[in-house]
Amino acid sequence: MGGDHGPGVVVPAAIEFAKANPHVDLILVGDEGRVEALLGKAKQVPRDRIRIRPTTQEVGMDESPSRALRGKKDSSMRVAIDLVKAGEAGACVSAGNTGALMATARFVLKTLPSVDRPAIITTVPSLHGHTHMLDLGANVDCTAEHLFQFAVMGSELVSAVEGRERPRVALLNIGQEEIKGNEQVKQAHELLVNSSLNYIGYVEGDGIYLEDLDLVVTDGFVGNVALKTSEGVAKFISSSLSAQFKRNWFSKLSGLAALPILRRFKRTVDPRRYNGASLLGLRGIVIKSHGGADEIAFENAIYIAEKEIRANIPQRIGEQVGRHLDPTQYRETA
Amino acid sequence: MGGDHGPGVVVPAAIEFAKANPHVDLILVGDEGRVEALLGKAKQVPRDRIRIRPTTQEVGMDESPSRALRGKKDSSMRVAIDLVKAGEAGACVSAGNTGALMATARFVLKTLPSVDRPAIITTVPSLHGHTHMLDLGANVDCTAEHLFQFAVMGSELVSAVEGRERPRVALLNIGQEEIKGNEQVKQAHELLVNSSLNYIGYVEGDGIYLEDLDLVVTDGFVGNVALKTSEGVAKFISSSLSAQFKRNWFSKLSGLAALPILRRFKRTVDPRRYNGASLLGLRGIVIKSHGGADEIAFENAIYIAEKEIRANIPQRIGEQVGRHLDPTQYRETA
Numbered sequence: 001m002g003g004d005h006g007p008g009v010v011v012p013a014a015i016e017f018a019k020a021n022p023h024v025d026l027i028l029v030g031d032e033g034r035v036e037a038l039l040g041k042a043k044q045v046p047r048d049r050i051r052i053r054p055t056t057q058e059v060g061m062d063e064s065p066s067r068a069l070r071g072k073k074d075s076s077m078r079v080a081i082d083l084v085k086a087g088e089a090g091a092c093v094s095a096g097n098t099g100a101l102m103a104t105a106r107f108v109l110k111t112l113p114s115v116d117r118p119a120i121i122t123t124v125p126s127l128h129g130h131t132h133m134l135d136l137g138a139n140v141d142c143t144a145e146h147l148f149q150f151a152v153m154g155s156e157l158v159s160a161v162e163g164r165e166r167p168r169v170a171l172l173n174i175g176q177e178e179i180k181g182n183e184q185v186k187q188a189h190e191l192l193v194n195s196s197l198n199y200i201g202y203v204e205g206d207g208i209y210l211e212d213l214d215l216v217v218t219d220g221f222v223g224n225v226a227l228k229t230s231e232g233v234a235k236f237i238s239s240s241l242s243a244q245f246k247r248n249w250f251s252k253l254s255g256l257a258a259l260p261i262l263r264r265f266k267r268t269v270d271p272r273r274y275n276g277a278s279l280l281g282l283r284g285i286v287i288k289s290h291g292g293a294d295e296i297a298f299e300n301a302i303y304i305a306e307k308e309i310r311a312n313i314p315q316r317i318g319e320q321v322g323r324h325l326d327p328t329q330y331r332e333t334a
Numbered sequence: 335m336g337g338d339h340g341p342g343v344v345v346p347a348a349i350e351f352a353k354a355n356p357h358v359d360l361i362l363v364g365d366e367g368r369v370e371a372l373l374g375k376a377k378q379v380p381r382d383r384i385r386i387r388p389t390t391q392e393v394g395m396d397e398s399p400s401r402a403l404r405g406k407k408d409s410s411m412r413v414a415i416d417l418v419k420a421g422e423a424g425a426c427v428s429a430g431n432t433g434a435l436m437a438t439a440r441f442v443l444k445t446l447p448s449v450d451r452p453a454i455i456t457t458v459p460s461l462h463g464h465t466h467m468l469d470l471g472a473n474v475d476c477t478a479e480h481l482f483q484f485a486v487m488g489s490e491l492v493s494a495v496e497g498r499e500r501p502r503v504a505l506l507n508i509g510q511e512e513i514k515g516n517e518q519v520k521q522a523h524e525l526l527v528n529s530s531l532n533y534i535g536y537v538e539g540d541g542i543y544l545e546d547l548d549l550v551v552t553d554g555f556v557g558n559v560a561l562k563t564s565e566g567v568a569k570f571i572s573s574s575l576s577a578q579f580k581r582n583w584f585s586k587l588s589g590l591a592a593l594p595i596l597r598r599f600k601r602t603v604d605p606r607r608y609n610g611a612s613l614l615g616l617r618g619i620v621i622k623s624h625g626g627a628d629e630i631a632f633e634n635a636i637y638i639a640e641k642e643i644r645a646n647i648p649q650r651i652g653e654q655v656g657r658h659l660d661p662t663q664y665r666e667t668a
Contacts, residue, residue, distance in 0.1 A: 099514075127570055137508050140516040174471050174558040180433075182474040182555055205562030209570035218559075221516055224508040225556050226563045228539030233567040236461055236543035244599040245592075258579075258592040265578040 001030040001058040001076040002096020003291045011038035013298035018046050027089055029053045030076040055079045059096055065103035081108045084284040091285035091305035095293055102138050109284040112318040114325050118281035119150045123274045128212045132158050135220040136227055142219035144187030153280045154215045155197050156320040160311035167214035170203035276301030283314055335364040335392040335410040336430020337625045345372035347632035352380050363387045364410040389413045393430055399437035415442045418618040425619035425639035429627055436472050443618040446652040448659050452615035453484045457608045462546045466492050469554040470561055476553035478521030487614045488549045489531050490654040494645035501548035504537035610635030617648055
C-alpha cells in the first residue's frame with residue numbers, strides 16, 4: 001500500500017513479474033477490495049500463483065517509525081514482514097516509508113548474530129557497468145567497526161548476486177592520500193587492509209561513477225547525500241539538455257534527429273533499472289523500492305528479491321560476518 | 335607554480351585577465367626564468383601592470399601540509415600568501431595543493447576574530463542559475479557552531495558578490511523531516527532557525543541542483559563527497575552520451591546535426607565557468623583554482639579574487655560573524 005502510487009503500481013508490476021516467472025508465487029498484502037479490483041482489470045493473471053493477504057491499515061509516507069511500529073500492526077508493511085518472519089514469504093518488497101520499513105524489519109526479523117546494524121545497499125550505474133553502494137541512510141553515525149561490517153555484508157551480497165568471486169571493495173573518502181579523512185574512515189581503512197576482503201583502498205566521490213569497483217562503503221549520511229546528489233545532477237543535466245533542444249525550430253529539428261540516440265542513452269542510465277535497495281544484515285530479505293517507482297521500476301525490485309532468495313543472502317551474510325569478526329577462524333580460512 | 339600545468343596555464347590566464355581589466359595589477363609569483371619565457375612568448379602583454387616575484391621552491395601536489403609549511407618558505411604558494419599578509423597583494427590565487435594552501439593561509443594570515451575555522455566555498459550550476467556550497471573539505475568533523483559560522487560567512491559572501499540582499503540558506507541533510515539527520519545538523523538547524531539569516535531549512539542532495547537556493551551548508555567531508563560525486567555523474571553522463579552518438583553512421587550523423595545544441599549545452603554547464611573556490615574566514619583573500627584548470631578556468635578564479643577584493647570580503651565577514659555570535663548585538667540589529 002506504500003509509495004507514491006500504492007497498489008496502482010505494485011499490483012500491475014507483480015502481475016508482470018508473475019507472468020515472466022512461473023516458478024514464483026506472490027502474495028499481495030493490502031486492501032483486499034483495491035487489490036482485487038486491480039487484479040480483475042488485468043489480463044491473463046496467473047491467479048493460481050497470486051494470492052491476497054488482506055490488511056486494514058497503511059503506514060503513511062511521513063509517519064514516524066516508532067508510531068508505525070506501535071500503532072500499525074495490521075498495516076500492509078508490518079504483515080508483509082511478519083510473513084517473512086513466519087517463513088510464509090521468502091522476501092518482502094515495499095515502496096513504503098523507509099524509516100518505518102527499517103524499524104519494523106529490525107523489530108520483527110531481528111539482526112543477524114554478530115551484525116551490529118543493518119544497512120541499506122543499492123546498485124548505481126557506472127562507466128564500467130554498475131557498482132553497489134552502502135549505507136544509504138539507515139545509520140547516520142557509524143564507527144569504524146560498523147563500516148567494516150558494511151563492507152563484509154556488501155561484499156558477500158555482490159559476490160552472491162553478481163557471481164563475482166572477489167568483489168572490489170572501496171571506502172569513500174575525501175582524498176586518496178592516507179592523511180585525509182575522518183577518524184572512523186581511517187580506522188575502517190586499517191580494518192579493511194588487514195581483512196581478507198578484496199579491498200582496493202579509498203575512492204573519492206567521482207570514483208563511484210568512473211572507477212572499476214564493485215562496492216563503495218560509507219556511512220548512511222554521506223551515502224544518502226551522494227545518492228541524492230547524483231539524482232539531482234542527472235535531473236539537472238537532462239533538463240538543461242532538453243531546454244537546449246527546444247530553443248528554436250533548428251534545435252528542435254536537430255533534437256528530432258538525435259531522438260533515437262537520446263532514447264537509447266536514456267535507457268542505459270534509466271534509474272528504473274537500478275530500483276530496489278536491500279536492507280542487509282537482517283534475518284530475512286526486505287527490499288525497498290523507491291517511493292516514486294513506476295511499474296517497470298517496481299518489477300525490478302521484485303527481481304532483486306528473487307535473486308536474494310535464490311542466493312540465500314541472510315544466511316551467507318551471517319556466516320561471513322561471523323567469520324570476519326572471529327580472527328582465529330578468519331586466519332584459518334583466509 | 336602549482337596545479338597540474340603550473341605556469342603554462344597560470345601565466346597565459348593572467349595575461350588575458352590583465353588585458354581585459356586595465357584597472358588591475360598582477361604579481362606572478364614563481365620561477366623567474368619560466369615565467370619570463372612565457373611572458374616573452376605572448377603578444378601585447380601589458381608589462382607595466384604585470385610583474386614577477388621570483389621564488390626558488392614549489393609545493394608538491396601530494397606534499398603534506400605540515401612539510402610544506404615548515405620546509406617551503408620560498409615557495410610560490412607561501413610567498414604569494416606573504417604578499418597578501420604584507421598588503422602588497424589584494425588576494426592570492428593558486429592552483430596548488432589544497433591542504434598546503436589552507437594550512438599556509440591559516441598560519442600566515444590567521445583566522446578572523448570569532449571565526450573558529452576557515453571553510454572552502456564554491457559555486458555550482460543549478461536549474462535556477464547557480465548556488466554556493468560550503469565547506470568542501472577544510473573541516474571533516476564539524477560541530478553545530480561550526481556549521482552555523484559557515485552559514486553566516488557564506489551568506490555574507492553571496493550577499494556581497496552576487497548583490498543578493500538576503501541569500502536563501504539551506505542545511506544539507508538526508509531528509510526534510512525534522513526527525514532525520516545527525517546531532518550536529520539538528521543543532522545547527524536550531525541555531526539557524528533562531529538567527530537573522532534567511533534560512534529556508536533542510537535540503538537533500540538533489541536539492542543542490544534542483545531547488546531555488548543561494549547557499550548550501552554542510553561539513554567538509556559531506557560537501558567534498560557531494561561535489562566530487564557531482565563531477566563523477568557529469569563525466570559518466572557525458573561519456574555515455576558521446577558513446578551513443580558514435581555507435582554507427584546514423585547516430586554519428588544525428589550527432590553532427592545535434593552538435594551545435596550539444597556545444598551550447600556544454601557551455602551552460604561548463605565547469606570552467608565555476609572554477610575558483612574561496613578560503614573563507616581568513617584575514618585575507620585566497621582563491622583555490624582546480625588543479626586541472628585550463629587557462630579559461632584559471633582566469634575565472636582570478637575574476638573571483640577581483641570580486642572579493644572589491645567587496646572587501648574579509649572585513650565584511652569578520653563583522654557579520656561577530657554580530658551573529660554576540661546575541662545582544664544581534665537582537666538590536668535583527
